[in-house]
Amino acid sequence: MSLNDPRWGNNQGNDDDRRDGDRGRGGNQGPPDLEDVWRDFNQKLTGMLGGKGGGGRSGGGGGGSKMPNFGFRQIGGGIGALLVLLLVVWLASGFYTVDANQRGVVLRFGEHVKTSEPGLNWRIPYPIESHEIVDVTGVRTVEVGYRGTDRNKVLREALMLTQDANIVNIQFAVQYILGSPEDYLFNNRFPDDSVIQTAETAMREIVGKSTMDFVLYEGREDIAANAQQLMQTILDRYEAGILISRVTMQNAQPPEQVQAAFDDAVKAGQDRERLRNEGEAYRNEVVPRARGDAARLIEEAQGYRERVMANAEGEAARFTQVLEQYARAPEVTRERMYLETIQQVMSNTSKVMIDADSGGNLLLLPLDKLIGQTGSGAGTESSRAQSQTSSSTTTPIRQSQPIPFDPRDRDMMRNRELGGR
Secondary structure (H helix, E strand, O other): OOOOOOOOOOOOOOHHHHHHHHHHOOOOOOOOOHHHHHHHHHHHHHHHOOOOOOOOOOOOOOOOOOOOOOOHHHHHHHHHHHHHHHHHHHHHOOEEEEOOOEEEEEEEOOEEEEEEOOEEEEOOOOOOEEEEEEEOOOOEEEEEOEEOEEEEEOHHHHEEEOOOOOEEEEEEEEEEEEOOHHHHHHOOOOHHHHHHHHHHHHHHHHHHOOOHHHHHHHOHHHHHHHHHHHHHHHHHHHOOOEEEEEEEEEEEEOOHHHHHHHHHHHHHHHHHHHHHHHHHHHHHHHHHHHHHHHHHHHHHHHHHHHHHHHHHHHHHHHHHHHHHHHHHOHHHHHHHHHHHHHHHHHOOOOOOEEOHHHOOOOOOOOHHHHHHOOOOHHHHHHHHHHHHHHHHOOOOEEOOOOOOOOOOOHHHHHHHHHHHO
């Protein structure tokens, strides 16, 4: 039966009539045309919504027109199709996609049910269940003490008090990621504001336990590391689901009102360090040299001591040997000692021998000085003056001339006897 048949949805007639109608159409009818089905569906849907339906059907002897007669089965079939369509659309709205760097948090009547992994997921459609997409790998940044650039300062956050009662202006940034999307969404109402307040609290605590010089110069990295650790401890206590990845110190300086005085103090400190370094360098140069000189003098004194002691010991041993020989032959030993002494004395003096026939006049000549100047021009002039002086005197002078041998000299006889022995 076609959808355009007036008997569609009508209870009149029986199976025989329908069978006769089918037989009248040929009996072997195929499936209805899709365009006809769709057209009939639209007409019936328009009729159910208050429009005009298909052609009316005359009845009775009155011959008047009647309203389209739709049965309960016809109305029920259209509503069922519509409900099926709406159900399909409603169920399809439960599909959602989660990227690789995200997590999907599914809520059922506002209560957390599960956390979806990346990919295509499905949940019960709204209003039973809903979902929120949270980025868990993206790095988020909060700024404390400034906004955007260093010049745009927020003094309420930046000014902090140090341990030595000085005020410093600190600007830093905090980078964090999400460790637990469930805790991030449900445990705190404003998690980003919580990070800012936690960062400011941790930084004020650390700066309050440090000196001004440590904060401004050598302790920036240590302060950043300690602040990161303290912030993570506080956020874990709040169960915020946030992981602090890095704390970066942007700027640390004294307030602008005292910047000039602070610069002067810094220059004075630098001059002090420079002078101290120069003093240390001079000390490192002088002290090792003095220690070396002291060590050298000690070594020289030690060598002199050893030499004097050795000479003294040698002289003592020699004296002991001489004493033994003197005990055996006193005269011979005495004469020998006398000759050695004279030899030692005369070897260190200039010897001048003067002829005794000159009448007893002695002429004093500085021969030792003249001998020392033989290699220079002054020695030539001195020898020339010496020749003039010798030529002007009548006393003949002979230098290094041996004394004539006297056979009656006792010393010479004694030397001969010693030589014979």
